Amino acid sequence: MDSTLNQLDNESYVYINQLHMMQILPMVLRTVVELDLLEIIARKGKGAQLSASVITSHLPSNNPNATNMIDRILRLLSSYSLLHCSISMGSDGKVERLYSLAPASKFLVLLAIHCFIVPFIIYRRSKPSNLSWYYLKDAILEGGIPFVKANGAHLFDNPTVDPDLIECQTFFDKGMFNSTNIVMKKILEVYKGFEGLKQVVDVGGGHGSVKHMRGDMFGSVPKGDAILLKRIIHDWSDEHCAKILKNCYEALPDQGKVIIIEGLLTDVPNKKIGAQNLHLMDSIMMVGFNGGKERTEQELEALVKGAGFSHIEKICCVYETWVIECYKN
């Protein structure tokens, strides 16, 4: 037997096994959302503890295996602290697990205000999104965008008649809207850079803006005292970003500023969860977008200065997301 196999320590073995099964939890989460399993618990009120058989009785199912399958799914969620689990002893002497909502459940229960993650779970597990990953190798060898190779259209292309693509776009927009609500509320608690501004233009603001104006940021950008680019720069190549930033520069008065809200990579990969998330997001950009990528502070600064701005300043960081001001003067 290969002697290196004997040297594989327990920790590495367990870790590497987790990696090849990483996609299972999000796939199961999509099913949990589709079946409203956490809503069934939430509707019973605060602190409710329900067995799999009670939860299954709320489902439109005659499958005799359904309770067993639901129990195993909820047990998995409990092992990731997404539910609490306690044990009760049935009259037949068999152990029965009782499930209740855990602190992290609030991100998954549609009834709760923090459920921003649910649309992203559906979007990331949607067929167009999943299919894209099969084209990453081809995109590396031949060029092109995996999402477009897989689906014949870009995520931002409108309108589409493909129901899978519509589901993908709809849940992407909902996810962005929900997460932006949460992140912006937190940013406004600490960032005071919007104070005193008369007109802030939210370029590529999705569905969260106060007043909507249709437009193409590669054509021109509406004039304002400040221009917000939240999660826009990471969608695009350096060449595209240069165009967007130049258009912003032209739309601003001399004392105006662009406010960029993005994650920032470090040169050496960081192993903290927040940094790992940003590296995952970088891969998502590679697969879904036209040259989109996460950037380091130095890379972002070079882009911004290349568009004519004099300097940038990192103002504050909320939920691993930086608020960066870019000044003309």
Ligand SMILES: C[S@@+](CC[C@H](N)C(=O)[O-])C[C@H]1O[C@@H](n2cnc3c(N)ncnc32)[C@H](O)[C@@H]1O
């Ligand atoms: C990652 S989302 C960010 C949305 C929003 N800024 C937020 O953080 O919630 C990117 C947005 O850019 C918009 N977008 C894409 N191409 C655009 C273009 N050429 N001009 C203006 N907006 C565009 C998309 O419709 C999408 O809403």
